[in-house]
Amino acid sequence: MMKQHTWVKRLKRQKQRQLMVLPGIIWLIVFCYIPIFWLVIAFKEYDITKSALEAPWVGLKYFKEFLSDERFYTMLKNTVGIGFYKLIVAFPIPIIFALFLNEIKGTKFKKFVQTASYLPHFIAWPILGGIILSWLGKTGIINHVMITLGLQDTPIYYIAKAEYFWRIAVISDVWKELGWNAIIYIAAIAGVNPVLYEAADIDGAGRFKKMWHITIQSIRPTIAILFILAVGNLLNGSNFEQIFVLRNNMNLDASEIVDLYIYNIGIGAGRFSYASAVSLLKAAASLILVLGANLVTKKLTKESIL
Amino acid sequence: MKRIVMLLLVLVCLLSACTRDSGKKDMETGSEHADKGSSNGSENNDENDSVNPDEPGWKQDTSPVALDWYVHASWYTGEWGKSLVSKYITEKTGVDVNLVIPSGNENEMLNTLIASNNLPDIISIGFWEQNAKVLMESDMVHALNDLADTYDPYFFKVTADGSSAWYTYPDGNLYCYPNESYSPDQMTDDVLLKANQTFVVRKDIYEAIGEPDMRTPEGFLNGLQLAKDYAADQGLTILPFCFQGIGDMGSYAFESYIQNFLAIPFEEDGQLVDRFTHPEYIRWMKTFRQAFEKELITLEPFIDTAAQVEETINNAGYFAMLREWTSLEVANGLIHDQDPNRIYIAIDGPSNANLDKPLLYPGGVAGWMLTMISKNCENPDRAIRFLTYLISEEGQQDFFLGKKGETWDTIDGRDQLLPDMIDLLQKDYTKFTNDIGAVDTYWLMRNPVIVNKWRPEYPDYIKQMIEWTRDKVDTTQGLYDSIDPPADIDEGIMLQKIKRLWGRVLPELIMAESDEEFDTIWAEFIAERDALGFETVQAYRQMQLNDNKAKLNQ
Numbered sequence: 001m002m003k004q005h006t007w008v009k010r011l012k013r014q015k016q017r018q019l020m021v022l023p024g025i026i027w028l029i030v031f032c033y034i035p036i037f038w039l040v041i042a043f044k045e046y047d048i049t050k051s052a053l054e055a056p057w058v059g060l061k062y063f064k065e066f067l068s069d070e071r072f073y074t075m076l077k078n079t080v081g082i083g084f085y086k087l088i089v090a091f092p093i094p095i096i097f098a099l100f101l102n103e104i105k106g107t108k109f110k111k112f113v114q115t116a117s118y119l120p121h122f123i124a125w126p127i128l129g130g131i132i133l134s135w136l137g138k139t140g141i142i143n144h145v146m147i148t149l150g151l152q153d154t155p156i157y158y159i160a161k162a163e164y165f166w167r168i169a170v171i172s173d174v175w176k177e178l179g180w181n182a183i184i185y186i187a188a189i190a191g192v193n194p195v196l197y198e199a200a201d202i203d204g205a206g207r208f209k210k211m212w213h214i215t216i217q218s219i220r221p222t223i224a225i226l227f228i229l230a231v232g233n234l235l236n237g238s239n240f241e242q243i244f245v246l247r248n249n250m251n252l253d254a255s256e257i258v259d260l261y262i263y264n265i266g267i268g269a270g271r272f273s274y275a276s277a278v279s280l281l282k283a284a285a286s287l288i289l290v291l292g293a294n295l296v297t298k299k300l301t302k303e304s305i306l
Numbered sequence: 307m308k309r310i311v312m313l314l315l316v317l318v319c320l321l322s323a324c325t326r327d328s329g330k331k332d333m334e335t336g337s338e339h340a341d342k343g344s345s346n347g348s349e350n351n352d353e354n355d356s357v358n359p360d361e362p363g364w365k366q367d368t369s370p371v372a373l374d375w376y377v378h379a380s381w382y383t384g385e386w387g388k389s390l391v392s393k394y395i396t397e398k399t400g401v402d403v404n405l406v407i408p409s410g411n412e413n414e415m416l417n418t419l420i421a422s423n424n425l426p427d428i429i430s431i432g433f434w435e436q437n438a439k440v441l442m443e444s445d446m447v448h449a450l451n452d453l454a455d456t457y458d459p460y461f462f463k464v465t466a467d468g469s470s471a472w473y474t475y476p477d478g479n480l481y482c483y484p485n486e487s488y489s490p491d492q493m494t495d496d497v498l499l500k501a502n503q504t505f506v507v508r509k510d511i512y513e514a515i516g517e518p519d520m521r522t523p524e525g526f527l528n529g530l531q532l533a534k535d536y537a538a539d540q541g542l543t544i545l546p547f548c549f550q551g552i553g554d555m556g557s558y559a560f561e562s563y564i565q566n567f568l569a570i571p572f573e574e575d576g577q578l579v580d581r582f583t584h585p586e587y588i589r590w591m592k593t594f595r596q597a598f599e600k601e602l603i604t605l606e607p608f609i610d611t612a613a614q615v616e617e618t619i620n621n622a623g624y625f626a627m628l629r630e631w632t633s634l635e636v637a638n639g640l641i642h643d644q645d646p647n648r649i650y651i652a653i654d655g656p657s658n659a660n661l662d663k664p665l666l667y668p669g670g671v672a673g674w675m676l677t678m679i680s681k682n683c684e685n686p687d688r689a690i691r692f693l694t695y696l697i698s699e700e701g702q703q704d705f706f707l708g709k710k711g712e713t714w715d716t717i718d719g720r721d722q723l724l725p726d727m728i729d730l731l732q733k734d735y736t737k738f739t740n741d742i743g744a745v746d747t748y749w750l751m752r753n754p755v756i757v758n759k760w761r762p763e764y765p766d767y768i769k770q771m772i773e774w775t776r777d778k779v780d781t782t783q784g785l786y787d788s789i790d791p792p793a794d795i796d797e798g799i800m801l802q803k804i805k806r807l808w809g810r811v812l813p814e815l816i817m818a819e820s821d822e823e824f825d826t827i828w829a830e831f832i833a834e835r836d837a838l839g840f841e842t843v844q845a846y847r848q849m850q851l852n853d854n855k856a857k858l859n860q
Contacts, residue, residue: 047444048417048440049420049421049440049444049446050444070803070838071806130611130613133609133611133614138604138605138606157605159609160608160609248609249552249554249809249810249813250605250813252809252810253810264554264806267411267413269794269798269799269802270413270417270437270440270794271794271799
């Protein structure tokens with residue numbers, strides 16, 4: 001009884017802050033928790049004109065259909081491939097960027113670099129995609145630069161060739177999100193106790209020694225947690241919007257991902273039960289990945305999200 | 307922690323209960339509406355005994371009423387209430403229309419409206435759409451014949467028998483009415499007939515290279531080569547060839563479009579044939595492959611977005627195109643303003659070995675958009691009467707021409723737009739649709755058979771393309787509309803997979819490095835297509851075709 005009393009009291013004391021969190025909680029409940037109930041249609045023959053409760057059960061029919069789809073292997077390869085590629089390339093780059101940015105002494109220049117690097121984050125993929133497509137065109141800037149530098153003789157249709165697609169997806173993603181993802185590391189670095197650097201100076205540590213032994217060690221928990229989250233996002237890491245604007249019939253063998261398939265069969269063909277089954281399967285795989293990453297990170301760095 | 311989790315769970319349950327409750331409430335009000343509708347109906351029935359079936363129903367009641375009208379086309383820019391035509395119609399009939407246009411993916415919006423039982427009063431949707439079938443089979447829309455019986459028997463006087471027969475369901479009810487539908491009896495009126503499919507070339511280049519005959523594979527390749535060389539000589543940046551409608555499931559131009567040009571038959575002895583395996587079709591696909599090898603077809607049309615293609619066309623950046631003339635109306639206007647010689651003109655394009663005339667698709671009884679009245683509609687009486695009005699000649703005229711004396715008049719014995727209106731229409735189409743709203747602004751119930759007699763003359767640079775199609779239309783092609791299985795049945799799932807396969811194979815075929823490689827890819831495609839269930843799909847199509855024939859013979 002007493003305990004609850006303090007709980008309520010604390011809530012009252014924090015009421016402004018609690019109010020700020022409330023919209024987020026409501027959003028989470030409405031758009032993330034309530035829809036969970038509707039996942040039941042993955043096991044049912046759902047018809048949108050009737051209630052999900054009335055629909056007849058079909059068991060694992062749709063899961064089997066997806067696993068036996070002739071494009072399953074291609075989609076799996078692309079989804080995991082692009083996600084993994086992004087994880088190993090796009091994950092460390094913002095950390096390195098933040099570390100180097102921290103070494104820049106001129107405040108004005110530092111601010112400029114930081115602002116310039118996170119600006120693309122605010123441009124939507126449909127627009128950015130258009131820009132990237134025109135850069136990659138036959139007469140676009142990329143071909144121009146490559147030919148001028150003597151790296152290729154004739155223009156290449158980069159976007160029409162499957163072998164370039166993963167690279168395009170990763171590089172454009174790094175460009176768009178680099179500055180934004182670095183913000184959290186920059187914040188973490190700002191929190192490092194300056195006394196540590198002073199002590200290291202006295203001990204005669206150089207710039208890179210300090211970076212390695214102090215800065216990185218101090219932001220290790222942040223890196224660990226973000227890594228676990230990134231692994232959980234691996235299957236989403238292929239970023240639906242980006243792939244949707246960059247793919248075409250010619251690069252489908254490298255660009256057809258599970259999310260695109262869900263979109264096509266769900267919104268396009270109106271097969272809601274099947275689309276739900278596929279997305280449930282994907283979510284389950286993501287969950288396993290997060291738990292796995294969490295376990296490994298916990299063993300290695302003693303950091304975990306659970 | 308535990309407490310917070312508990313709290314969250316309780317909240318979730320509460321909220322989900324709420325949503326389910328409100329859903330139920332919606333449904334209750336929905337059925338209430340329906341009840342109200344029918345009780346209104348019985349009340350009105352007494353009234354309606356005095357209703358004259360020879361008199362349009364809308365004249366009975368012109369008190370103000372608002373109807374929500376959903377249009378399944380995110381690209382539709384029509385607005386209601388600002389243009390002269392819409393104001394005139396609201397004033398005349400009392401009906402204020404609130405157009406509901408999806409802002410993103412159409413299916414996303416319509417699915418939400420259906421699932422939440424929140425359908426607007428009137429719905430217009432393409433006949434090939436999966437959701438058109440869902441709406442009609444789910445008891446969410448009124449049978450128009452029932453509404454007409456109760457509120458406005460004049461409906462049966464203005465609807466075309468062929469169109470009604472085509473869309474009458476096996477249960478005997480008519481749930482929708484199409485626009486742009488040619489009833490088979492109207493198809494015989496050759497004055498009206500034109501097709502949309504054309505092969506066009508840039509006039510100045512075509513003339514400069516000596517107007518080569520491009521009907522044979524050799525002639526086609528030669529023409530493109532001459533144009534390419536000419537452009538290189540003159541320092542023009544021109545892409546030799548462009549085609550319409552590339553997407554996930556292939557390209558319209560490389561499917562039925564080119565098959566129509568080659569006059570490949572749809573059926574033999576009543577049996578549907580596979581137009582894709584016809585030798586003429588394969589011969590020409592190989593020609594396109596050779597064109598690609600000789601760099602007469604470039605990659606751009608495959609990878610450019612629709613906007614990029616449009617920009618190139620507006621700048622007359624292609625030499626030849628397999629493209630519908632309606633998609634060139636604006637472009638040819640723009641080009642004509644800059645240099646009348648650069649416009650696109652239709653010429654004889656790819657033909658079969660006998661050089662037979664193409665058999666072009668002129669539209670059919672299936673029409674384009676189907677309009678339905680939802681059971682959520684609070685004023686089904688007004689909705690059906692409004693629909694009747696729109697379908698009738700009077701409504702068609704009001705929509706197409708506007709108010710007499712204001713936007714049109716009878717000049718030289720012909721009802722036509724005033725000259726300054728025509729001028730605005732041709733000079734600034736956007737301003738014309740926004741301020742005036744006549745002609746094609748509100749095409750939702752447009753009936754070409756009625757309105758074409760009022761249509762202002764097309765400028766010469768459009769007329770040329772239309773005239774080219776006139777003697778090549780195939781009036782029987784409407785028969786093969788809507789024979790594809792819907793996406794939610796087994797045959798439909800098979801067809802979806804086959805189409806996606808085709809979408810991937812098509813560029814491979816065109817880009818194959820040799821005819822032998824083409825043959826290998828082709829053989830693999832046919833084998834894979836058969837494995838995906840092509841025979842079953844064809845059987846379904848045959849069944850639908852037989853149904854279609856039965857409907858038209860009624």
